[in-house]
Amino acid sequence: MTTLTHRSRRVEAAGGGKQQQEEEGTEKRDSLEDEGEKGDCKDLRLTLMEEVLLLGLKDKEGYTSFWNDCISSGLRGCILIELALRGRVQLEPQTMRKKRLLDRKVLFRSDAPTGDVLLDEALKHIKATEPAESVQSWIELLTGETWNPLKLHYQIRNVRERLAKNLVEKGILTTEKQNFLLFDMTTHPVTNTTEKQRLVKRVQDGLLERWVNDPHRLDRRLLALIVLANAADVLENAFASLADERYETAVTRSRELLDYDPEAEACKPGAVEMIWAVMAAFNKA
Numbered sequence: 507m508t509t510l511t512h513r514s515r516r517v518e519a520a521g522g523g524k525q526q527q528e529e530e531g532t533e534k535r536d537s538l539e540d541e542g543e544k545g546d547c548k549d550l551r552l553t554l555m556e557e558v559l560l561l562g563l564k565d566k567e568g569y570t571s572f573w574n575d576c577i578s579s580g581l582r583g584c585i586l587i588e589l590a591l592r593g594r595v596q597l598e599p600q601t602m603r604k605k606r607l608l609d610r611k612v613l614f615r616s617d618a619p620t621g622d623v624l625l626d627e628a629l630k631h632i633k634a635t636e637p638a639e640s641v642q643s644w645i646e647l648l649t650g651e652t653w654n655p656l657k658l659h660y661q662i663r664n665v666r667e668r669l670a671k672n673l674v675e676k677g678i679l680t681t682e683k684q685n686f687l688l689f690d691m692t693t694h695p696v697t698n699t700t701e702k703q704r705l706v707k708r709v710q711d712g713l714l715e716r717w718v719n720d721p722h723r724l725d726r727r728l729l730a731l732i733v734l735a736n737a738a739d740v741l742e743n744a745f746a747s748l749a750d751e752r753y754e755t756a757v758t759r760s761r762e763l764l765d766y767d768p769e770a771e772a773c774k775p776g777a778v779e780m781i782w783a784v785m786a787a788f789n790k791a
Contacts, residue, residue: 550701552673552705553584553588553625554584554587554727554730555584555585555588555624555669556669556672557705557731557735558577558580558584558731558735558738558740559581559666559669559670559673560673560678560696560702561705561706561709561738561744562574562738562740562743563679563694563696565695565696565699565702566695567684567695568679568680568682568696569691569693569694570666574739576737576739577738577739578649578666579645579646579788579791580734580735580737580738580739580740580788581665581738582665583645583734583737583738583784583788584734585624585625585628585662586641586644586645587733587734587778587780587781587784588622588625589620589629589632590778590780590781591726591727591730591778591780592620593615594614594625595615595629595780596613596615596779596780597611597612597613597641597779597780597783598610598612598613598638606769607641607768607769607779607786608640608641608642608783608786608790610640610641610783611637611638611639611640612632612639612640613638614629614632617633623668624662624665624668624669627662628648628662632644635660641783641784641786642790642791645784647660647661648661648662649661667692670694673694674694677697678696678697678698678702679694679696679697681694682694705744706747708728708731709728709731709741709744710744710745710748710752710756712724713755714752714755714756714759717759719762721763721766722771722774722775722776722777724763726778726781729763729778729781730778730781732760732764733764733781733784733785733788734784736760736764737784737785741760742757744756745757768785768786768789769786
């Protein structure tokens with residue numbers, strides 16, 4: 507679920523023609539910017555960040571694996587792709603001297619509010635940064651992995667905690683305190699198991715029943731989710747409930763998908779370049 511506000515058209519009987527046109531124009535822009543979200547839940551719409559975190563959370567314990575050191579950067583990759591899918595940012599256009607994906611800069615397109623605090627915070631940084639930075643640089647900056655003290659303010663802090671709070675507000679998680687011998691920790695067990703199962707089933711179906719063997723025929727948000735879940739080291743959590751044979755098939759097909767050459771795929775018609783650029787950044791890492 508996103509926290510976007512969906513406007514309803516208001517048709518006034520008299521003197522409302524101009525206002526109606528303005529609102530319809532706004533609706534049209536929002537529809538274009540939010541393209542790709544149609545595949546989300548019928549009842550709830552989650553951002554890519556929320557979906558990746560939800561896949562990574564242990565249902566009963568309410569926290570991610572202590573051994574997972576990839577999820578922080580993976581969530582920052584989610585931010586870039588989400589902003590691109592919503593039309594707020596884009597990759598620098600190609601020129602005659604073709605640049606690699608990782609050499610192309612992230613360009614600001616629109617500062618229209620997304621309705622999500624984390625996305626708006628990142629968008630503000632991207633808008634204010636001159637010269638523009640690459641995808642890999644932004645992942646590092648938003649994660650706080652920089653040696654330049656002048657760029658430390660780009661770090662978006664407490665991302666997991668803030669996302670968990672969003673999911674609590676959406677009725678998917680709850681908040682508890684657990685004692686771990688020497689310290690207390692706030693945890694967020696899953697309460698809406700239906701929503702978690704829906705998310706898991708969407709990933710499984712994309713790699714099993716609805717497998718198309720072509721990333722450009724795959725729903726773009728599902729493609730992004732698979733790429734990002736793999737980058738955050740939580741993708742296999744979606745396969746845990748599968749029988750052995752189906753598990754092997756899902757893993758094999760996800761590997762096939764993730765082994766595509768990002769440079770080649772980004773050049774194909776209809777490709778969302780940001781998805782492939784983020785994949786290239788994590789492949790390099």
